[in-house]
Amino acid sequence: MSTSPGPIAPGRPVLPDGLVVIVKEECETCRMVAPLLARFECTVYTQDDPTFPHSVSPVYDEDLSVSWHHDIETVPTVIKVMNGIEIDRTVGWSRAEWQRITGIEHLGDDLPVMRPGCGSKSVDPDLVDSLRARFDGHALKARRIELADLDDEMESMFDRGFTDGLPVVPPTEERVLRMLTGTTRAPDEVVTIVPPDLVEVTVEKIAINAVMAGCKPEYLPWVIAALEAICTDEFNIHGVLATTMPVGPVIVCNGPGTKAIGMNAAGNALGQGNRANLTIGRAVQLVVRNVGGGRPGEVDRATHGNPGKISFCFAELEDGSPFTPLATSLGAPAGANAVTVFAGEGPRCIVDQLARDPESLANSFASCLRTLHNPKLVLGFDVVLVVGPEHARVFAEAGWDRERLLDELHARLQLAGADIVRGAHGIAEGVPTHLRDATLPKFRQGGILIVHAGGGAGLFSAMIGGWANGDIGSKPVTRLVGN
Amino acid sequence: MSKLLLDPTSERRVSERTRLTRPASLHDQVIGLLDISKPRGDVFLDRLEQRLVEAGATVKRYKKPTFTKPAPVDLRQEIATHCTLVIEALAD
Numbered sequence: 001m002s003t004s005p006g007p008i009a010p011g012r013p014v015l016p017d018g019l020v021v022i023v024k025e026e027c028e029t030c031r032m033v034a035p036l037l038a039r040f041e042c043t044v045y046t047q048d049d050p051t052f053p054h055s056v057s058p059v060y061d062e063d064l065s066v067s068w069h070h071d072i073e074t075v076p077t078v079i080k081v082m083n084g085i086e087i088d089r090t091v092g093w094s095r096a097e098w099q100r101i102t103g104i105e106h107l108g109d110d111l112p113v114m115r116p117g118c119g120s121k122s123v124d125p126d127l128v129d130s131l132r133a134r135f136d137g138h139a140l141k142a143r144r145i146e147l148a149d150l151d152d153e154m155e156s157m158f159d160r161g162f163t164d165g166l167p168v169v170p171p172t173e174e175r176v177l178r179m180l181t182g183t184t185r186a187p188d189e190v191v192t193i194v195p196p197d198l199v200e201v202t203v204e205k206i207a208i209n210a211v212m213a214g215c216k217p218e219y220l221p222w223v224i225a226a227l228e229a230i231c232t233d234e235f236n237i238h239g240v241l242a243t244t245m246p247v248g249p250v251i252v253c254n255g256p257g258t259k260a261i262g263m264n265a266a267g268n269a270l271g272q273g274n275r276a277n278l279t280i281g282r283a284v285q286l287v288v289r290n291v292g293g294g295r296p297g298e299v300d301r302a303t304h305g306n307p308g309k310i311s312f313c314f315a316e317l318e319d320g321s322p323f324t325p326l327a328t329s330l331g332a333p334a335g336a337n338a339v340t341v342f343a344g345e346g347p348r349c350i351v352d353q354l355a356r357d358p359e360s361l362a363n364s365f366a367s368c369l370r371t372l373h374n375p376k377l378v379l380g381f382d383v384v385l386v387v388g389p390e391h392a393r394v395f396a397e398a399g400w401d402r403e404r405l406l407d408e409l410h411a412r413l414q415l416a417g418a419d420i421v422r423g424a425h426g427i428a429e430g431v432p433t434h435l436r437d438a439t440l441p442k443f444r445q446g447g448i449l450i451v452h453a454g455g456g457a458g459l460f461s462a463m464i465g466g467w468a469n470g471d472i473g474s475k476p477v478t479r480l481v482g483n
Numbered sequence: 484m485s486k487l488l489l490d491p492t493s494e495r496r497v498s499e500r501t502r503l504t505r506p507a508s509l510h511d512q513v514i515g516l517l518d519i520s521k522p523r524g525d526v527f528l529d530r531l532e533q534r535l536v537e538a539g540a541t542v543k544r545y546k547k548p549t550f551t552k553p554a555p556v557d558l559r560q561e562i563a564t565h566c567t568l569v570i571e572a573l574a575d
Contacts, residue, residue, distance in 0.1 A: 143490040153486060162491050171489045196553075199493040208491045239551030290491040472549040 012069040015086065016043050019102065020079045022061070022072050025049035027118035029093050030076050032111060040102045047075065047121040067122035068135050074117040078102075092117035133173040139187055140173060140204055157212070162290055164282065164310050168212035179207040182217030183224065184483045191224055192231040194292035195238035196299040201227065201291045206283070209290055213283035213311075218261050219276055221481050222339060223283045226251050226313075229341040229479040230284065236474045240343045240467060241294040244301050247467040248309035250344035250384065251281050252451055254327035255337030257481060258315035265317035267455030270347050270386070270462065281313030306346040314453060317389065321452035322396035329402060329450075330478040337481035342384055342449065343467040343474035352391070353459040358398040361391060362405065365461070366412035370442055372465045376420040376430040378440045382447040382466035382476070385409075388454035391461045402450050413442035444469065449476060506568070510539035515566035517554065518546040524572040531570065 021037060023030040024047035034053035037044055043059060046052050047067060050060035061067050070079065073091070078101055080088035090097040093115040099107045122131060147156050153170040157163055169175065180187055180203070187204035194201045203224070210223050230237040230249050240247055253263055264274035272278065288294045296302065302309070318325050327338035350368045355361035365385065373381050387395075395405055417438040422430040431440065447469060454460070467474050506512055514535055516528045532542045545562055547554045554562075562569055 140489060143494050145488045145490050147486040147488060149486075151486070153488070156488075170486075171491060173487065173489065176489050197493060197495070199495070205491065205493075208489045212491060233552075236552060238553060239549075243551065286491070291493050293493065293495075468551060473551050 013066050014084050015066070015070065015079065015081045017081050017083065018042065020045065020081055022047065022067060022070075022075055022077045022079075022120070023053065023058075024075050024118070024121055025052035027075050029115050029117045032115065033076055033093055033098075033108070036098070036108055036111075039107065040104055042078075063134070064122045064127070064131060065135065067120055068131050072120040073123050075120050076117050077120070129174040129178055132177045136177055137173045140176060141188060141202075142176075142204060142208060161295075162212065162286075164285060164289060166310065168286070169214055171208045171211040175211045176204070176207050179211050179215065179217050179220055180204070182220035183207075185224070192228050194227070194231055194287060195294065196241060197291075197293035199291050199293070201287060205291050206287055209286040210279070210283040213286050214275065214279040215283050216261070216275070216279075219280050219283070221483060222253060222257075222261070222276075222280050222337075223287075225339045225479045225481040226280065226284045226341060227287055229339055229477040230288075232477050234475040235341055235343070235477045237288060237292075237294075238299075240474055241288065241292075241300050243467060244303045245467050246302055246304045246306040246309075246345045247343045248306065248312060249281075249284060250308065250342045250464055251284065251313035252326050252340045252342065252384070253280075253313065253315045253338075254318065254325045254332070254340070255335065255481070257337035263315035265315035265453050269314040269317070269453045269455075270312075277313050277315070278311050281308075281311030284313075285309065285311060308344070308346050312344070312346075316451050317453045320389065320392075320396075322392055322400065323387070323402040323405070323450050323452050326449060326451050327478050330476065332478050332480060338478055339481060340449075340476055340478040342382070342464070342476045344384060344464040345466075347386065347462040347464050350461040350463060351459070352461075355459075356394060358395050358400050358405075358408070361394050362408045362412060366409055369409065369448070369463060370413060370415070372442070372463065374429055376424070376427055378415060378420065378431060378442050379444050379447075380468060381443075382449065382469045383443065384449045384451055384464040384466070386451050386453050386462040386464065388458055388461045389452070389456055390459045392452050405450060406448055409448060410441060410443065410445070414439050415442055508539070509535060512540045512568055513543060513566045514540045515543050515545055515562045515569040517562065517569060517571040518544065519550040519572060520547050521550045521572075528570075528572050531572075 019042035021042050022045045026048055035055060037053055038055040044056050045061040045066050046058040047061050077091045079086050080101055088101055090101050095108050095113050154167050157168050185203045189203050190200045191203060192201060206224055210220055229235060261276050263276040294300055316325055326340050328334050330340060332338040352361055352364040355364055372383055417435040417440060420430050421433045421436050422428060424430055516532060518524050518528055535542050543565060
């Protein structure tokens with residue numbers, strides 16, 4: 001692997017004392033004010049035409065270094081500098097402002113009172129990524145991997161073992177810096193420690209993997225929150241990774257931010273087709289793989305795995321739900337943006353197209369839930385019950401909320417020991433025989449997590465089985481999403 | 484012009500670890516047997532202990548609180564302090 005140090009930061013140019021004006025010829029407002037620039041002492045920087053304006057001798061800001069480092073967003077911009085430090089600035093054309101900052105009465109009296117400027121070339125959407133890389137690239141500390149001209153970027157990523165088996169977006173400086181605009185956190189801030197190698201992961205490393213996963217910058221805070229959640233002792237991603245069971249982090253997102261970033265909580269919420277759902281979950285798993293070192297066949301010892309281990313992330317459909325949102329039920333403030341992580345397998349469909357009363361539907365749910373992992377095993381595993389909107393409507397019309405449905409399900413999931421002891425019904429698996437006369441609950445209290453999601457048509461729900469629960473395994477963890 | 488990518492990994496250099504020299508004899512070795520708390524791991528370790536003691540070794544037994552998590556630091560340090568060799572019983 002060829003590596004090289006990061007780029008050397010070009011210095012921030014110091015502005016000359018006095019008045020400084022930044023213009024570009026393409027801007028109509030700049031052309032309008034150009035004749036005025038000869039009327040007072042100033043240094044003019046031009047962004048496009050090196051000879052513009054002809055009335056003065058402009059300095060050509062060819063690489064846009066001056067514009068970038070002095071945060072020029074609009075041209076014309078007039079800056080007053082004293083001892084190398086900016087003390088005043090005005091943007092666009094405002095006759096009063098220009099007269100005030102230059103101290104010249106009647107300056108531009110023949111011009112309109114006000115005319116907005118144009119976008120600075122340094123914030124041109126077509127240029128901003130490369131400029132950010134050129135001027136801020138030094139902030140990135142990750143080792144650079146240099147590919148030869150003839151190397152195929154995608155194949156190179158596969159060859160180096162960086163992918164989950166699907167192609168990844170090559171993490172260039174431009175893309176990673178753009179990703180970092182999605183958070184206010186510093187690139188070198190350590191977010192958490194990632195098992196199994198127990199490596200400190202920085203915001204920058206997360207951003208690199210988020211680029212590879214295909215995230216937009218606005219998804220980054222969700223990826224960070226999910227990583228904070230899985231890298232807790234409670235969630236125990238080390239065990240989730242190492243287990244032979246087919247589980248991975250299932251990420252349920254709550255709050256208005258899920259809509260803002262375009263997550264899918266409706267039709268096919270658990271499936272393909274939504275960029276935010278898919279790439280947030282994928283980014284989390286890529287960090288575990290690439291930073292934590294958790295790879296299948298190594299620490300990941302899954303017997304079968306499941307497709308959700310590439311990505312399993314969706315939003316709860318909070319609109320029209322009869323249930324308190326999952327994150328709120330687990331302690332997050334109402335209306336907060338939050339992620340809840342659950343060590344889960346793939347979803348399984350619960351079909352009931354005939355029930356029109358809540359008791360009948362609860363009976364159906366309980367019958368299906370009883371089979372989780374094995375009908376004769378109890379208490380060891382939690383479940384996420386994803387109630388589809390058409391099923392939820394049955395409960396809503398009867399006035400059942402989350403607590404009522406949970407109570408009804410738990411009441412229906414009290415199992416007779418004689419049915420589930422080892423050997424009963426010709427099945428060796430089961431609970432120890434001394435529990436023959438006991439009544440045992442299928443799930444521990446808190447072991448059923450209800451989420452409302454899915455499309456508007458279809459009398460279906462889904463169940464997502466968990467892994468070893470509680471202190472010996474994994475507990476669901478909720479984390480607020482920051483900025 | 485070459486293309487630069489940013490390394491997504493922990494950047495820990497993979498260096499080949501050299502194995503310790505094999506002990507000439509098990510006699511006088513203090514061997515830790517670590518049970519990871521998986522069912523029937525103890526059956527295997529019981530037999531191993533019997534064979535090792537017959538070979539003249541001293542055996543100390545240890546157990547992780549749960550197989551799902553790495554051994555706690557205290558346990559790792561205790562084993563490292565008291566044993567010259569360690570055998571971990573994996574399962575599945």
